[in-house]
Amino acid sequence: MEKFTSKKKDIVFYGVFFCVIFAIDRELKGMKKISIKEWAEEDRPREKMMLKGVSALSDSELLAILIGSGNDKESAVELCKRILQKAGNNLNKLGRFSVNDLVTNFRGIGPAKAITIIAALELGRRRKSEGAVNRKKITSSDDAYAVFYPVLVDLNHEETWALLLDRSNKVVATLQVSRGGISGTVVDIRLILREAISHYASSIVLGHNHPSGNCTPSAQDTAISKKLKEAARWMDISLLDHIIVCGETYYSFADNGMI
Template identity: 60%
Template sequence: METYQHLSIKEWALEDRPREKLLYKGLASLSDAELLAILIGSGSAKESAVELSKKILRDCQNNLNTLGKKTVNDLKLSYHGVGDAKAISIVASLELGRRRKLQETEERSKIASSQEVCDIFQPILGDLPHEEFWVLMLNRSNKVIAKNKVSQGGISGTVIDVRLILKSAIDHLASSIVLCHNHPSGNRQPSEADTKITKKMSEAGRIMDIPVLDHIIVTDDSYFSYADEGMI
């Protein structure tokens, strides 16, 4: 690919153009930069779409999860040649990927492990710049009845109301619940406040005969489980 560094994509050999490469060699043959180049369509007078895509990915440490956190304005303001249309194409495609992952996990409705809870919430919470607190409600067979967002906070915390969580569980006739929130910092370790609310919710759930099975803390690439660590 370096041979074509100063050529536009139209001047590349036919088999090296991203769209043609996809058609003739298949999706797996394309790099992340080439797939991104197909989305944005064109670069600028100084660089091809692939070169622009490589620059964008390099600034994201070649991590698609990091790219998924970028907004339309982030992309427009950071890269020459990226306007509304290109930025929207990138953001929309990554959102589709998140929704596909979420849909796949929702089809597996019976919860048997902390990983399965993480699979449900990571597409929802993993990329958020602020904290959100959610509750997963289960029936006696540990099948998902509902998932509710309880509260939304700032970068470092959120406030929850134990009574509202239990009321929602009762309204849904839940037999048990799982708590989940995210840490935008990327640090999956629980804070003292996290542990206090876990203990408070567990005690209240025990009284109401709606046990709290776990509390999951999600980051963009990992999670922490109170149950797995024997802390609930």
């Protein structure tokens, strides 16, 4: 009798257990992603921008407007939040992502959406760069860094640029001198001087980036500075500084007595 009662209890227990599991499974299957269209109007990125202005939108909402849609599990905003988290919530780091980085790591991001994101970030970089060049003359390493920063900060490879200045230290031209790999680039001194002469420049500020984030000048960096300074001197042109951009900070040859 006791065995029968125990067996009956087991049957009842497992019966209830499987009923609960079945109910939970059915409920989960019935759940679906809430699309942005189902949000309150003031919370949808496009409508929110129309109602409150573009400054009211978060970075993820702005990106969501660019990509238009998410995937079967995430809305566009949720997907963009995850993309930003991958970049440490830093737009400069996001600017270093390639099309392949975005397509490979984020479901719902194809080549077209990835290109749209990268193109938008590039426009922002160019806008900032133009503003920096046009705002004032170069009177310090901070001024030079402000010009080089938007041009170089997002790059995964080394590039060297030159600012050509008039006698008032105003920028008359910006020149991309070279484009290299991750750890170095070749600088043509003759190209810099030719452009300086053609623009009637009185002085030059050289700038390049270290993608590694290490601001320490290499032996090649020092040699290029010395070579350019000596060559320019014969043409009555001064090398005022050489700036190394390494993320949110920089190294100035002039400030450190290297020029």
